[in-house]
Amino acid sequence: MTYFNDFLQEVVKPFTDPVLWTTIVKNIFWAIVTIICAIIIIKFAHKFIEQFFNVRRRSNLSQSEKRDITLIKLLQNIASYVVWFIVITTILSNFGIKVESIIAGAGVAGIAIGFGAQTLVKDIITGFFIIFENQFDVGDYVRINTTGTKVAEGTVQSIGLRSTRIRSFTGELTILPNGTMNEIVNFSVNNSVAVFEVSVSSDENLAEVEQLLEPYLESLREKYEELTAIPEILGVEMVKAGEAVIKIAAETLPNNHTKIARLLRRDLKGFLDKQGIKAPVPRMIMYNQPKGGPTDEQ
Numbered sequence: 001m002t003y004f005n006d007f008l009q010e011v012v013k014p015f016t017d018p019v020l021w022t023t024i025v026k027n028i029f030w031a032i033v034t035i036i037c038a039i040i041i042i043k044f045a046h047k048f049i050e051q052f053f054n055v056r057r058r059s060n061l062s063q064s065e066k067r068d069i070t071l072i073k074l075l076q077n078i079a080s081y082v083v084w085f086i087v088i089t090t091i092l093s094n095f096g097i098k099v100e101s102i103i104a105g106a107g108v109a110g111i112a113i114g115f116g117a118q119t120l121v122k123d124i125i126t127g128f129f130i131i132f133e134n135q136f137d138v139g140d141y142v143r144i145n146t147t148g149t150k151v152a153e154g155t156v157q158s159i160g161l162r163s164t165r166i167r168s169f170t171g172e173l174t175i176l177p178n179g180t181m182n183e184i185v186n187f188s189v190n191n192s193v194a195v196f197e198v199s200v201s202s203d204e205n206l207a208e209v210e211q212l213l214e215p216y217l218e219s220l221r222e223k224y225e226e227l228t229a230i231p232e233i234l235g236v237e238m239v240k241a242g243e244a245v246i247k248i249a250a251e252t253l254p255n256n257h258t259k260i261a262r263l264l265r266r267d268l269k270g271f272l273d274k275q276g277i278k279a280p281v282p283r284m285i286m287y288n289q290p291k292g293g294p295t296d297e298q
Contacts, residue, residue, distance in 0.1 A: 031091045038087040045079040070137045070159055077160065120162065122179035127161040130178060136186045141255045142166065144176060145183035152176055191228055192257035194250045197237060198268050201278035202244045206236055209277060210246065216271050217248070224263065226256040231264065243280035 053068045129135070136142050136156055143153040144166065154168035164181070166174045200209055210233050217231040231250035238245040248268075252260045272279075 027091075027094045030094055034087055034090055038083050042080050042083050045083070046076045049075050049079065067134060067137045069139065070131065073138065073158060074131060074161075119177070119179060123162045123177045126178035126181065127159070127164075130164070130181075131159060131161075135184055136188070140186055140188035142187065143185040144181050145185070146180050147182055151180070188254040190254060192252050192254055194252055194257035194261040194264070195234075196248060196250075196261040196265055198246045198248060198265070198272070199243050199280050200246065200272065201280050202239055202242055204244065204277055206244055206246070209272075212275055212277070213246075213248075213268070213271075216268075220264065220267065223267075224260060226253050226260050227251070228253060242282060 049072055053072055136159075138156050138159060140156050141154065142156060144151050152166045152168070152174040154166045154172075154174070157165040157167050157173070160178075162178060164176050164178060166176065168174065198213075200206075213233060217233070221227050221230045227250060229251040231248055234247040234249055236244060237247040248264070250257075250260055250264060
């Protein structure tokens with residue numbers, strides 16, 4: 001029993017030392033102060049990065065606003081990681097924990113873990129290439145394929161070192177590990193082309209219809225800022241019973257071809273109606289056969 005009491009006193013004795021509690025309270029206080037300072041520094045760093053790119057944009061040194069948004073988010077994440085790493089190591093040092101030993105141990109353990117984390121390493125390396133090769137930026141409309149199969153299509157919401165977030169047209173958010181993106185189709189790099197058809201009655205003089213359309217299409221160039229060139233009449237695509245189809249192409253800003261095609265169809269419908277151009281009407285041809293059936297002439 002005496003041995004047990006002596007052991008219990010030895011265990012409890014350090015916790016009754018006022019110097020120990022004073023040191024713990026002091027370290028907790030400085031840890032809270034350090035965390036508050038870290039939050040302030042991170043907010044200041046984020047604001048500084050945003051202001052830097054805003055000044056860069058106003059001075060016309062920026063090549064792409066979407067590229068700037070991508071780099072802003074990336075640099076803000078890196079700044080946050082660095083600050084929190086310094087905060088954690090500082091707090092651990094204040095509590096008497098040797099950070100150098102932890103880092104050295106982490107380096108040795110990292111070699112062993114690396115063999116089991118090849119996918120994570122692949123994602124991070126691919127993320128670096130996506131960002132620095134400018135394969136796509138935040139706000140771009142992309143299609144992502146994996147081994148020839150489409151896995152996501154939509155607008156890029158964010159690009160990280162490990163994963164990318166893509167929101168589809170209907171609102172679904174897809175989070176893809178960067179290492180799984182084998183094929184990337186970016187619809188926002190070059191201008192798009194809206195190709196659509198306008199149908200008129202086959203009874204109309206098609207050459208005259210095209211002559212009417214040409215000046216009107218020129219006026220649409222100023223009406224819609226998404227158009228980068230005057231819409232062009234490609235010609236008569238098809239003629240069938242009661243209907244003639246005229247194909248038109250219009251070059252637009254990236255990823256605006258669907259919108260412009262719908263608007264031009266509406267405008268052209270109204271214009272043709274005002275000009276008295278008849279719309280195609282389905283026709284039915286009926287043949288009458290004698291009651292006795294076909295007869296052979298002798």
